[in-house]
Amino acid sequence: MATRPRLLTALLAVVALTGTTAASCGDDQSGVTVAQVGRSEVAEVIDAPATVTARAAATLTAPADGTLASLRVQPGQRVARGQVLAVIDSPSAQERLKQAREALRAARRAGRGVGVGDLGGRRRGTDKAAAEAFDAARQAAGKIGDPQLRSALLLQVDSAQQQYESAARAADQAVAAVQRGMAGLNNAVSALSAAQRLQAQQAYDLAKATVDALTLRAPIAGVVQPGGTRAAAPTDLTSLLGAAGGGAAGIDPAVLGAGAQGGPPPGVDDAVPAGGRVTAGTPVLTIVDIGQLGLLAEVDETDVLLVRAGLTASVELDAATGATYDATVRSVDVLPTSSARGGVTYRVRLGLGAGRLGEGEPAPTPRPGMNAVVHLRVREATDAVAVPASAVFSDDGRDAVWVLRDGRAGRVPVTVGVQGQDLVQIVSGVRAGDRIVVRGTDRIHDGQELK
Structure with a gap:
């Protein structure tokens, strides 16, 4: 639940000082204070917990088993998009590519000297090879913890299988027609060859993508960090089957869709040294774009309707005591998320500006993942009663x-307008100059005389 913090002292005057009298009443009315209504600026502020976010992050993973043959960057180094960062040596990936290339060539030559009795056997062999590939893809998808991402990847596997099954059905119909003596052998061989070529082409594309991915290139510009992030999973069928190192989830889940796969236990460095062994999916390097830092805040449902793009805010970091940073709301999520306390909150994304210390000196630059509290100025009134x-x-x-x-x-x-925790705007009911009870309201009854 977001809270409404105390406003700045300058905004919290009990009443305008000019011409104001405040006094405690007699002993029988001890604790009752009367003061004159004045005018002041009133600001309504919402507190929300937040996390500092990078603009983007991407983790490069090993596409196959092997060794890290070459590491061409150092931790903390800035790299450009497309720059070669590392090269992995994988004899097994090279061998699979060689076999897939030979199988594709054989599939393209298929159809020469084939008898009617061979059609069924060839068809069954093609089905077996395709089934093994799709089963392997489904097993990989089933290991992903995120249920939504797991469902999306399984849908992609289903789509690829449907393409193959469409070609396979055409082959079945042609073979059946030949066996019934209703069509020529050439038509059946052509249909069966098309299914074989499709299966062989898919296997070759996968193997070729795996070999190409052995050269790790930076997908974004940023700073290099060894190892990976904690939230990770490939986001396409090629990556799922081990073909490429995809992007890693950044601090803000919206900036990228994928990342490294898990991580080591606490206290264990997950950096892979040059010459070190890797397996498919091992996080090798992470690139973090910190060119524009942001904030991801969680605002309670009771307050979110007051938040809109363009609102300004001040930010305090746990790691920078005494520093205050500027921020501006960029967007408010439409769909909610469950907070750690079990309530409903909405994510608010802000751009993080410069910070300053109490003496006016520049504040240190935050790092992604740092905890913060955002003070959102949702409403304000100047010269208000x-x-x-x-x-x-x-x-x-x-x-x-x-x-x-x-x-x-x-x-x-009275009708209340902008509400600060200590000072509230009165839209109607009283005017500046009226004398009111400001403390001890529970001790007053109607018509009571106050000296």
């Missing part, structure tokens, strides 16, 4: 204040 929040009480469901008329207290309904 304002009273202390302690002066307002509930009277049969309506806001009211005690107003002094001829020395006696009278209950007056």
